Amino acid sequence: xxxxxxxxxxxxxxxxxxxxxxxxxxxxxxxxxxxxxxxxxxxxxxxxxxxxxxxxxxxxxxxxxxxxxxxxxxxxxxxxxxxxxxxxxxxxxxxxxxxxxxxxxxxxxxxxxxxxxxxxxxxxxxxxxxxxxxxxxxxxxxxxxxxxxxxxxx
Numbered sequence: 481x482x483x484x485x486x487x488x489x490x491x492x493x494x495x496x497x498x499x500x501x502x503x504x505x506x507x508x509x510x511x512x513x514x515x516x517x518x519x520x521x522x523x524x525x526x527x528x529x530x531x532x533x534x535x536x537x538x539x540x541x542x543x544x545x546x547x548x549x550x551x552x553x554x555x556x557x558x559x560x561x562x563x564x565x566x567x568x569x570x571x572x573x574x575x576x577x578x579x580x581x582x583x584x585x586x587x588x589x590x591x592x593x594x595x596x597x598x599x600x601x602x603x604x605x606x607x608x609x610x611x612x613x614x615x616x617x618x619x620x621x622x623x624x625x626x627x628x629x630x631x632x633x634x
Contacts, residue, residue, distance in 0.1 A: 481509050493545035500530050504538045505562070508548060513559040513570075513579040553579070553608050567591060569607040575616035582609065 481489075486505045487497045495501065500523070507522035508514060514522070520535045539560055542548035549564045553572045563581060569591075571580040584591040590605035611617075 481505070489547055493542075493547050495541060495545060495547075498538075499527060500534045500538050501542070503527050503530065504535060504542065505547070508560055508562045512561045512563065512581070513551070514561075515557050515559055517557075519560065551579075551606075551608075567604075569609065571609045571611065571613075573613035573616055574610055575612055578613050580613075 483502065483506075486502055486509075489505070490497050490501055503523040503526060504519055506526075507519045511518060511522060516532075516535060516539060519539065520530075520532055523530050523535060539548065539550070543550045543560070546564055547562075549561050550558050551561065551570060552558045553570065556572070556577060559579065561581075567584045567590075568581050569584060571582050572578075584607075590602050591607065592605040594600075594602060
């Protein structure tokens with residue numbers, strides 16, 4: 481996304497356009513499923529003066545307004561992405577923690593219907609698929625050790 485598009489997105493969410501907000505959106509544009517620390521590192525490459533607290537505050541504001549989605553798979557720190565409002569889910573590797581987007585098989589939200597809604601108006605279901613990514617599922621190839629050379633007898 482270009483800077484004018486990011487600025488328009490912020491204005492459309494009734495947020496002021498600030499350098500930290502633009503920097504966080506730019507960081508997330510190129511790094512889906514980034515942690516707060518990863519976002520902070522990316523932002524500080526361009527703006528070393530931006531504090532950790534500022535990044536937390538920006539992520540909270542962007543999440544609250546729906547510009548950014550926060551996901552938190554079990555056993556993982558919170559991660560953030562720009563892909564919002566399209567009813568997609570996630571694949572998470574049990575070994576390395578990598579995350580991939582997967583479109584909803586049903587296509588319409590919510591893609592699951594609870595057996596009992598308890599009076600709730602359900603508009604979303606969060607699905608996380610767990611398994612091993614291709615790299616972690618590949619069998620580990622260990623080097624073959626040659627047997628030690630036989631020693632001659634004297």
